[in-house]
Amino acid sequence: MKKNILWLLFILLPLFLGGCNNDEEIVFDHERPQFELREGQILLEVIMPQSTAADDEIFISGDFNGGDSLAMLNSKWQLIKAENSDIKWAIYINPSDLNGYNLADGYHFVSKAEGTERTVFNEEAIHTENPGINARVNVWVNRWASYFEVDEEPEEPVHDGYAVYVEDNTGWDVTTIYVWGDAEIFGGWPGAQPTGTQLINGITYKYYDFGEANTGKSANLIFNNNGGGNQFDGVQGFIVNRDLYLRITSSGYEEIVVEPEITHDGYAIFIEDNTGW
Structure with missing residues (x-):
């Protein structure tokens, strides 16, 4: 039985070897021609980055x-997109339009969007790359x-003074x-809408600026849905x-500690300073 298997392998081995031709060049789909040649013109078929949008406007540029x-003002230098490929574009160039230059002198491409x-x-x-007249090349x-x-x-x-971050x-x-207390800091009822939003440590906070002129005043906060009937007391007697950083729901709040975002130059020493100096 073992001899039969060995003989079978010897018979099939030349078939396997014959099917592997090292001289054959692998051609990927995006490298295959997508455009017909035109008489008297040079054809550049250009393979674009995956990010290139189908409706982008792309031009060839050079001296x-x-x-x-x-170049971007003249449609003559604009590339056209292949119908059957998302990344293959092309441009036909008449050598007489090169003003005494040739493509071997250097060129590049420019995208209106990118x-x-x-x-x-x-x-x-x-x-x-300069394939010559009546020829093409992939770029x-x-x-x-x-x-x-x-x-x-x-x-x-x-910010205008200190702020409430919510x-x-x-x-x-x-x-x-x-706010009521020493003053109606945010005006009459129902008060003020957010001054803006700010991203801190990956969280988007709404903030309400107290105003520099209100520094040192006592403030009692009431949150509400713009006078729509829902409200709850916030921090009371806040100086x-x-x-002030708060996390709120529709029925209450909690004060939270937000660490400042600091970019250090290498390692650092952190000191809790109780010296009184």
Whole structure:
């Protein structure tokens, strides 16, 4: 039985080896031609980053057409998207439009939505592929400038004096604060709506600025749904000499401690200072 199996393997081995030709080049779908050649023109088939939107406007840019700003004003330099591919675009170029240059002198692509083309290392991208007349070549765009852009941190609001920060879990459409005591700090009933919102430690707080002029005054807080019939007492006898952080529901509140967001330069020493100095 073992001899029969060995003979079978020897017979089938050449068939397996014959099916593996190391000289065959693997061609992926996105590398296959998507556009017909045109007589007398150069065809660049361009493989775009996955982030490229189907309705984007993309242009070729180089010394031959004056660079990005001028290229984007002339539809002659605009690429067209393949019907059967989400990442394949193309442009037909008439050599007579190159103003004495040729593609080997260098070119790149620019997206109206995502900026100019960049390398994977965020360096200036330059292509020199030049297939010649009545020929095509695949060109790869690795990244757009937008890929390397860092979202800017939202600007921290400038407060008018101290503020009440509220993590609002009431479910009310509008949450207002009425304050009585030394003064109606937020005006007459039902009081004031939030001054704004602020993201702190991953939580979005509504905040109500007390106003610099009210520093040191005594305040008794009442939360309500903008005079709609729901209300509860908040902190009573609060002296406006610090910020106040509260978590509220439709029936009550709790004061919470919010640690300041501090970015340290390496490790740090934390000291609870009871010296009195």
